[in-house]
């Protein structure tokens with residue numbers, strides 16, 4: 001069955017040309033996006049994702065393309081038409097279509113595209129053995145808190161990581177401190193069992209999974225300190241992991257080719273992963 005996309009008021013087969021050449025998303029990466037997980041057809045954390053979408057749009061002075069209630073209906077209808085059990089919903093809003101000019105067009109109508117695909121959850125071996133990350137310079141802009149579609153540095157970092165045999169790149173600022181992954185938040189657990197992760201700010205995206213992870217850690221009595229950590233600290237950590245909507249809570253067992261802890265997923269990471277899977281209705285799925 002061909003996948004169906006919602007494009008500016010129409011439901012179309014995903015392969016059909018449907019976006020204007022002068023869409024500013026295409027020409028300037030002038031837009032934002034969201035990625036929402038659906039389990040048994042039900043979106044998870046939908047309101048938080050829509051909150052973040054609205055915030056990203058506000059920061060860039062792009063109007064919401066429709067009311068929140070209407071957007072919920074479009075998401076539900078796109079899910080229904082694609083009939084995928086465990087899915088990832090992708091929402092993209094650009095500033096709209098206008099003759100190419102850096103300045104904001106007057107009276108631009110934002111473009112909205114919604115697509116759905118099978119959720120690319122981690123493979124069992126990745127959860128059981130953990131994954132490799134490599135550290136690379138963070139070459140992104142200073143507003144990584146906005147979920148902008150301008151992802152070129154993230155794309156280049158992820159590609160380089162893959163070419164080095166790693167699942168993810170952890171990006172490192174000019175002071176040698178990890179910001180986050182190319183498409184996930186980054187965490188270590190120190191020798192005392194405290195989780196350390198970068199505080200919110202322009203250097204990282206405020207992950208929805210990060211919010212869930214904080215709630216799971218609080219419920220489990222695991223302390224979290226929000227501060228930047230260095231690559232050296234990460235290599236000396238007891239445990240490491242990353243979080244994102246599609247990678248969930250994923251153990252990291254090697255950084256730059258060096259084993260973390262005993263080289264196996266850490267006990268705190270595994271506890272928090274289990275709590276997260278329970279909370280998301282994913283325990284029987286993964």
Ligand SMILES: Cc1ncc(COP(=O)(O)O)c(C=O)c1O
Pocket residue numbers: 035180181182183184185204205206207208209210243244245246
């Ligand atoms: C750069 C970056 N950081 C963090 C995340 C994690 O965010 P979330 O947990 O909302 O998926 C993502 C997700 O795509 C990301 O691209």
